[in-house]
Amino acid sequence: MVALHAEIPGIVLYEPERVRQAIEAHAPKPMSKDEEEDEDEKFWRAQFQSPIRDPHIIVGFLALFPVEKTGAGPCWGATEVKLAAAHQGYGPMLYDVAMAIAPNHTLISDRGSVSISAQRIWDFYLNQRSDVEKLKLDDKNNPQTPPTEDDCELHNVYRPSLNYAYKGRGQQPTALEATHEKFMKELIQLAKKRGLDLTPESAENDIYWSGRMFFSNKYRGD
Numbered sequence: 001m002v003a004l005h006a007e008i009p010g011i012v013l014y015e016p017e018r019v020r021q022a023i024e025a026h027a028p029k030p031m032s033k034d035e036e037e038d039e040d041e042k043f044w045r046a047q048f049q050s051p052i053r054d055p056h057i058i059v060g061f062l063a064l065f066p067v068e069k070t071g072a073g074p075c076w077g078a079t080e081v082k083l084a085a086a087h088q089g090y091g092p093m094l095y096d097v098a099m100a101i102a103p104n105h106t107l108i109s110d111r112g113s114v115s116i117s118a119q120r121i122w123d124f125y126l127n128q129r130s131d132v133e134k135l136k137l138d139d140k141n142n143p144q145t146p147p148t149e150d151d152c153e154l155h156n157v158y159r160p161s162l163n164y165a166y167k168g169r170g171q172q173p174t175a176l177e178a179t180h181e182k183f184m185k186e187l188i189q190l191a192k193k194r195g196l197d198l199t200p201e202s203a204e205n206d207i208y209w210s211g212r213m214f215f216s217n218k219y220r221g222d
Contacts, residue, residue, distance in 0.1 A: 010083075011097055011173075012211040013060035013090055016183050019052050019207070023187065026051040026194045051196070053206040053213075060086035060094040061211030064102065067152070070111065073140040075152035076165040078106040084118050085215040091121050099132075099170030106135070106167040111153040114162055115219060122161040132168035 062084040067075045079102040086094050099107050109122050125132050138144055140151035155162040184200045191198035 009065070010061065010063040010208060010211065011094060011101070012058060012207050013086070013094060014057050014207055014210070015059055018057040019183075019187065020190065022051040022054055022057065023190050023194055023196065026196060050198075050202070050206045052203065053210055055210050055214035055217050057207070058211050058214035060090040061214050062086075062094055062098060064098060066103070067108070072108070072111045073152040074149045075108050075137060076106055076135045076150060076167075077104050078108040078135075078165040078167075079103065080108050080110060081118075082110045083212070083215045084110070084115075084121075085218040086117075091117070092124070093171060095121050095125075096171035097173045097176070099166070099168050100172045101170075104167070105170060106165050108137070108152065108165045109155070109162045111155070114155070114159070119159065119161065122164075122166075125166045126161040126164060129166075129168070132166050135165040135167060137163050137165060 063082045065080045065082055067073060067078055067080055070080050072080060079098070081095070081098060084091075084094070095107070099105055109118065114122070126134060136150065137152040137154060138147075138150040139154045141153075143151055152163075152165075157163075184203060187203055188198055188200060191203075
């Protein structure tokens with residue numbers, strides 16, 4: 001299922017059954033009157049002790065940043081993919097959903113660092129996806145063509161798939177979002193039974209940060 005995050009645009013693919021199991025396993029410790037929390041304490045406990053703030057519930061994550069915010073250059077007006085990580089088999093869906101929701105359906109790789117597994121996705125777009133338009137990028141520090149809209153920070157020439165922008169329809173997340181919304185309603189009811197103060201907003205926030213942890217764990221030390 002997919003959760004789209006509004007404040008920091010991103011896509012999270014998660015496993016509902018693992019989320020459900022995390023809630024069902026939650027056993028809140030009863031508090032004495034002397035240990036009763038004020039509202040601030042409840043808020044911070046919910047932020048850092050949520051049972052669903054767990055990278056093990058995630059199967060794919062990426063963050064999206066418009067190039068005008070990253071400073072990479074015009075880059076065909078693309079959206080830059082950052083912090084991408086996925087379990088095997090989920091990468092293509094993750095990127096296709098990103099392409100569908102990007103403002104002009106155009107993506108470029110992270111201009112700073114790209115893992116080998118992420119590069120395989122870009123290689124696939126360049127060499128195997130006839131339904132995706134390939135827009136060659138020009139070196140913004142040493143432009144070779146008069147138009148400026150293709151100027152961008154480039155990667156090493158030995159990684160050619162990273163020096164294109166990719167434009168296409170992608171995969172609309174409509175069905176995934178509908179399933180996600182239905183699951184959120186079930187999750188909130190289950191959380192109440194387990195004594196958890198969970199709202200759709202806090203649950204989605206937990207899932208988003210689980211995605212960030214998933215990326216960090218997958219590439220720790222890289």
